[in-house]
Amino acid sequence: MPRSIRWDESRGHYAASLLLNMTKRLCRKIKGSASAEQSNSTTSDSMTITLDPPSATEILRYRYQYGVNLGSIFVLERWLSPDMFDDSCTGDSELDAVQASIRVHGLEATRQKWEQHWTSALTDKAINFIADRARCNAVRLPIGYFTLGAAFTEGTSFADVAAVYLNAWSTVQKYCSRLHAHGIGTLIDFHALPGGQNDETHSGAKECKKWSSITLRDQAKSCVVFVANAIKNGDLKGCIGIQLANEPKVAISKVQTWYNDVLKAVEAVDSSIPIYVSDACGFGRALAWTARANKVASAVNPLIITRPEYFTFTEGDNLLSGPALMATLQSRILQHLPATIGDVANHGACQVCISGYSCALPWNAEQAVQPSGPEEVRYTFGRKQCEKWREMTNGAFFWTWLPYKESQGVGPKGWGFKEMIDCDNLVPPEEFMARARDIERNVQGAKDRMVAMRKRAAKKHERYCERRGAYEWEHWRFEAGFTQGFNDACAFYTCRSLLTPTVASDPVSRRASETSQHYPDSNASDTPLLEPSNQGTNSESTIPDNRLDNPSLDPTSNSADTNIIDPNDGPDTSDQNPSSHSAEPAATVPRDHSDNDLVRCNSHSAESATTVPHDRSDNTPVRSNSNSAERATTIPPSRSDDALVRSNSNTSALKVIRHPRKPHPFKPNPRPPLGADRIGALELWIRKRIADWLKAGADRRGANGGKRGRRNRERLGWGYELVWEYEKGFRKGVEGFEWAVDIVRG
Numbered sequence: 228m229p230r231s232i233r234w235d236e237s238r239g240h241y242a243a244s245l246l247l248n249m250t251k252r253l254c255r256k257i258k259g260s261a262s263a264e265q266s267n268s269t270t271s272d273s274m275t276i277t278l279d280p281p282s283a284t285e286i287l288r289y290r291y292q293y294g295v296n297l298g299s300i301f302v303l304e305r306w307l308s309p310d311m312f313d314d315s316c317t318g319d320s321e322l323d324a325v326q327a328s329i330r331v332h333g334l335e336a337t338r339q340k341w342e343q344h345w346t347s348a349l350t351d352k353a354i355n356f357i358a359d360r361a362r363c364n365a366v367r368l369p370i371g372y373f374t375l376g377a378a379f380t381e382g383t384s385f386a387d388v389a390a391v392y393l394n395a396w397s398t399v400q401k402y403c404s405r406l407h408a409h410g411i412g413t414l415i416d417f418h419a420l421p422g423g424q425n426d427e428t429h430s431g432a433k434e435c436k437k438w439s440s441i442t443l444r445d446q447a448k449s450c451v452v453f454v455a456n457a458i459k460n461g462d463l464k465g466c467i468g469i470q471l472a473n474e475p476k477v478a479i480s481k482v483q484t485w486y487n488d489v490l491k492a493v494e495a496v497d498s499s500i501p502i503y504v505s506d507a508c509g510f511g512r513a514l515a516w517t518a519r520a521n522k523v524a525s526a527v528n529p530l531i532i533t534r535p536e537y538f539t540f541t542e543g544d545n546l547l548s549g550p551a552l553m554a555t556l557q558s559r560i561l562q563h564l565p566a567t568i569g570d571v572a573n574h575g576a577c578q579v580c581i582s583g584y585s586c587a588l589p590w591n592a593e594q595a596v597q598p599s600g601p602e603e604v605r606y607t608f609g610r611k612q613c614e615k616w617r618e619m620t621n622g623a624f625f626w627t628w629l630p631y632k633e634s635q636g637v638g639p640k641g642w643g644f645k646e647m648i649d650c651d652n653l654v655p656p657e658e659f660m661a662r663a664r665d666i667e668r669n670v671q672g673a674k675d676r677m678v679a680m681r682k683r684a685a686k687k688h689e690r691y692c693e694r695r696g697a698y699e700w701e702h703w704r705f706e707a708g709f710t711q712g713f714n715d716a717c718a719f720y721t722c723r724s725l726l727t728p729t730v731a732s733d734p735v736s737r738r739a740s741e742t743s744q745h746y747p748d749s750n751a752s753d754t755p756l757l758e759p760s761n762q763g764t765n766s767e768s769t770i771p772d773n774r775l776d777n778p779s780l781d782p783t784s785n786s787a788d789t790n791i792i793d794p795n796d797g798p799d800t801s802d803q804n805p806s807s808h809s810a811e812p813a814a815t816v817p818r819d820h821s822d823n824d825l826v827r828c829n830s831h832s833a834e835s836a837t838t839v840p841h842d843r844s845d846n847t848p849v850r851s852n853s854n855s856a857e858r859a860t861t862i863p864p865s866r867s868d869d870a871l872v873r874s875n876s877n878t879s880a881l882k883v884i885r886h887p888r889k890p891h892p893f894k895p896n897p898r899p900p901l902g903a904d905r906i907g908a909l910e911l912w913i914r915k916r917i918a919d920w921l922k923a924g925a926d927r928r929g930a931n932g933g934k935r936g937r938r939n940r941e942r943l944g945w946g947y948e949l950v951w952e953y954e955k956g957f958r959k960g961v962e963g964f965e966w967a968v969d970i971v972r973g
Contacts, residue, residue: 276707276923278916281715286722287412288467288501289915291907292622293613293655294365294411295357295644296583297402299627300348301370301395302418304429307629311344321371321419322432325388338391345398351405353628358409361648362655362902365412365467367582367624370399371419371431372450379450382442383421384432400462407465410723414503414624415454415463416470416582420447425476438477438485447472448489455496468501469493470533470582479509483516490520490527501529501911503580510534514564518575521911523918523950529576529911531621535583536612545590549604552592556608557615564619568910569958572917572950576910581616581623586652587641602650605641609652617656621907625653658720658903658968665972666903670721672971673713673964680963681709688955704949705956711916712960720903720968906961913957917950 281289299307305319312319316327328337357363372379375396377389385392403413419431422443426435437443451471458466471489475482486504493502506513510532517530536559538544538552547555568577586609593601616623629643647653661669685706692700906912 276920278711278919278923281718281722283722284499286719286904287465289621289906289908289912290364290719290722290904291617291656292365292412292414292467292580292624293617293659294363294367294414294622295361295625296367296369296416296627297349298369300345301368301374301399302429302431307627308344311340318428318433320428320430320432321373322384322388323428325391329388329391334390338393341391342394342398345395349402349405349628354405354409354411356645356648357628358411361644361653362659362900363411364659364902364904365414365622365624366406366628367414367416367470368399368402369416369418369473372417372421372447373419373431374399375450375453379421379446379453382446384434400457403463403465412465412467413463414467414470416473416503417447417450418473420450420472422447424472425474427474427476430473435476438475438481444485444488447485448492451489452492452496455493455500458500459497466500468503468531470503470505472505473582474535475505475507477507479507479512482507490530493528494526498526498528501531501908503531503533503582505582506532506534514577514579518577521571521576521578521914523572523575523914523921525575529578529908529915531578531580531908531911533580533582535626536581537583537585537587537626538589539585539587547589548591549607552589552604552608553611556611570951570954571910571913572954576914578908578910579620581620583626584612584616584623585626585642586612586647587639593640601640606650606652609647610654613654613656621909621911656905658905660900661903663901666721666901669903669968669971670717673717673967676967676970677713677963680967681706681713681960684709684956684959684963688952688959692952700952701949702952704952705959707920708953708956708958709960709963710956711920712957713964714960715912715916716906716961716964719906720964722904723902905965909958909961913954916957917954920953921950 298304303311303321303324305312305324311328312324313327313331315331316323318324318327325337325341328340332340357366371385372383373385373389373392373395376392380386380389399415406413418429420437420443422437422440423430423432423434424437426433437447451469454463454469457463458469471486472482482505490502493500504513504517513532517532520527520530538547538555544555564577564579568574586605588601588605588608592604592608613623625644625647627642627644629645641647644653685702688705689700689702692702
C-alpha cells in the first residue's frame with residue numbers, strides 16, 4: 228500500500244476519534260442542560276430552604292467551651308479538701324471521709340458540715356471571678372451517684388450514709404442556676420458511679436465492682452437517665468451535656484457495651500443532649516466508635532470523646548524538659564486524630580474535649596535553670612495549652628478550682644485555677660474579650676465581604692470538581708452550604724449581645740446590667756434565638772429582620788449607618804486626671820485585654836500624655852503627675868517581663884524596668900467585656916445542620932412515600948457526593964466568617 232494512502236487512513240482515524248470525543252462532550256452538555264431544566268424548580272426551591280437559626284440552648288452546647296473543673300466539692304479528694312477529713316480518717320476518698328466524720332461527730336453534725344462545704348465552695352465572688360476575670364463560659368461539675376439522693380444508693384457502699392446527702396441534688400440545681408445567670412454552662416460529670424468505674428480515690432470509694440455486676444451497671448444507667456430527665460424538664464438550667472463516666476479503667480469493649488445501653492435510654496428521653504464519653508485509655512478506638520455513631524442518618528445523641536491531658540503521672544513525662552514538653556503537647560492529640568476527620572457526610576463526626584489539664588510541670592521542667600526558675604516554663608506551657616486546645620478540640624476544662632491558694636504554700640504548684648489566672652498563665656480565646664462596638668464593626672465588615680467570598684469559593688470549588696471527574700454536580704448546594712455556615716457562625720459570634728441580660732438579685736453577685744449579657748431561662752430555649760427570615764427567595768442569610776433591637780448585627784443587612792450604643796463605650800471619666808494641664812489631648816494607646824487597667828504618667832508640659840497598655844491585669848490605674856526631669860512608672864507585666872514606661876516630661880526619657888511575674892489580686896471589673904463565641908463542636912454542628920437541611924427539603928417535597936419521594940430524596944442530596952458539596956460549602960462559610968472577622972480586626 229502506498230505510503231500516502233497509509234498516511235491518509237491514519238489521519239482519518241485521528242479525525243474520527245477527535246469527532247467522537249467532541250460528540251461525547253456535546254451529549255454530556257445537552258444531557259446536563261436537560262437535567263438542569265428538569266430539576267430547575269427543585270433547585271430553585273432548594274436554594275430557598277432556610278433553616279431555623281441556632282437556639283439559645285444549641286449555642287450554649289455547641290460553642291467552644293473554655294472553663295474549669297469544680298473538683299472536690301461533691302466528690303471529695305483529700306489533697307484538695309484536707310479540712311473535710313477527720314484526723315482519725317485513714318483513707319482519701321469521699322466514703323472514707325463521711326464514715327470517719329459520722330463516727331466522731333454523728334450523722335447530723337456531718338450532714339451540716341457537708342452542706343456547709345457545698346455552699347461555701349463556690350461563692351458569688353468566685354462566680355464573678357470565673358465569669359469576669361477568667362472569662363470562662365463553662366464549668367465541669369463532678370458529682371457522684373450518691374449526690375442524686377438515697378434512692379440511688381441502695382445496695383451500694385453509700386447506703387448507710389445516704390442521709391448526709393439529703394440536700395445535695397438541690398444544691399447542684401442551685402449551682403447550675405447561679406452559673407447560668409452569668410452566661411456559664413455546666414457539664415455534669417459522673418465522677419463516681421455505683422460500684423466505682425475505677426479503683427482510684429477520686430471515684431467516691433476505692434472500689435471497682437461496677438463492670439462485673441449487671442445490677443450496678445443498670446443502677447448507673449438509671450442515674451444518667453435521671454439527670455437527662457432533669458435537663459429536659461428544665462431543672463438544670465444551662466446544662467451543656469452529661470459525661471457518663473470519669474476515667475473508667477476497664478477494657479474498652481466493656482465500656483462501649485455499657486455506653487450503647489445508656490445511649491438508647493437517653494435517646495428515648497431527649498436525643499439532643501450532648502453525651503461526653505471517656506476514651507477508657509483507648510483514644511484511637513474510641514474515636515472510631517464515636518465516628519460510626521455520629522453519622523448523619525443516626526438518631527443517637529451527639530457524642531464527644533473526653534480525654535484528660537496531664538504531663539506529670541508517667542515516668543516518660545517526668546523526663547521531659549521545657550522544649551521537649553512543648554513539642555510533646557501537640558502530638559498528644561494529633562497522632563490519634565483519624566485522617567477522615569472533616570468528612571462528616573461519609574465518615575461521621577469526631578469531636579474531642581479535654582476533661583482536665585493543668586500547669587503542673589514534669590519533674591525535669593520543674594528543675595529549670597532559667598533565672599526566673601520554672602515559672603517562666605509554666606507561663607509558656609499554660610498559654611500554649613490554651614492555644615492548642617482551642618485549635619484541636621471543642622473545649623477544655625482546667626483542673627481545678629481549689630479552695631486554697633497555692634501562693635500560701637499549700638498543695639503542689641500548677642493545679643490552682645485562680646493562681647494560674649492571677650499569674651496570667653492561662654488566657655481565654657481572643658473573641659471572649661470583644662466589646663459590643665468591636666462585635667458590631669467585625670460583623671458589619673464580615674457581611675460586606677460575604678458575597679465576594681462566596682463567589683471566589685464557588686469558583687474554586689467548581690474547578691476542583693471538574694478535576695475529580697465527569698459527575699453531575701449541583702454546585703448550588705455548595706453555595707447554599709456556604710450561606711448557612713456563614714450565618715450560623717455569625718449567630719454564634721453575636722449571641723451574647725442578642726440575648727436578654729439576667730442580673731442576679733443579691734448585690735454581691737450582681738454585675739453591671741448594661742454590660743452583663745446572659746442567656747435566658749432554659750425552659751424557653753427550644754424557641755429559636757432568632758426568628759426565621761422573611762426576606763424572600765433571594766435571601767442569603769438566616770438571620771431575620773427582627774433582630775431584637777440590634778439590626779446592624781444581621782449579616783444580610785446592608786445598613787452601614789446603624790450603630791449599637793454600648794454603655795461601656797462612652798468616655799471613661801474615672802480615668803481622667805483633673806490635675807493634668809496638658810495643652811493637647813491625651814493620646815491613648817489601644818488596649819488588648821483590659822478596659823480598666825491604665826498606667827499614666829502626665830506632666831505639666833505642653834506634650835500630650837500617653838497611655839501605656841498592658842494585656843490582662845485588674846490593678847487600679849496608677850497615675851503620676853510630676854514636673855521632674857525624669858519619672859519612672861511601674862506597670863504590671865503583660866506578654867513579657869520588660870515593661871516600657873514613657874515619661875512625658877521635659878526630657879521625654881524612656882526607661883526599661885524589669886518585673887518579676889507575680890500574682891495580682893482580683894478586683895471585680897465594673898465593666899467586663901461583652902465577649903463573643905464561635906462554633907466549637909463544628910463536626911457535630913455540621914452533622915446536625917446537614918440532617919436539618921435534608922429533613923427540611925424532604926418534608927417540603929413530600930419525600931415520604933413512593934417512587935416520586937425517592938427521586939426527590941436523591942435530588943435533595945441523599946447521595947454522598949451531593950451532601951458532600953453542602954458540607955464543604957458550610958465549612959467554607961464558617962471559615963470565611965472567621966477570616967473576615969480577623970481581617971476587620973486587623
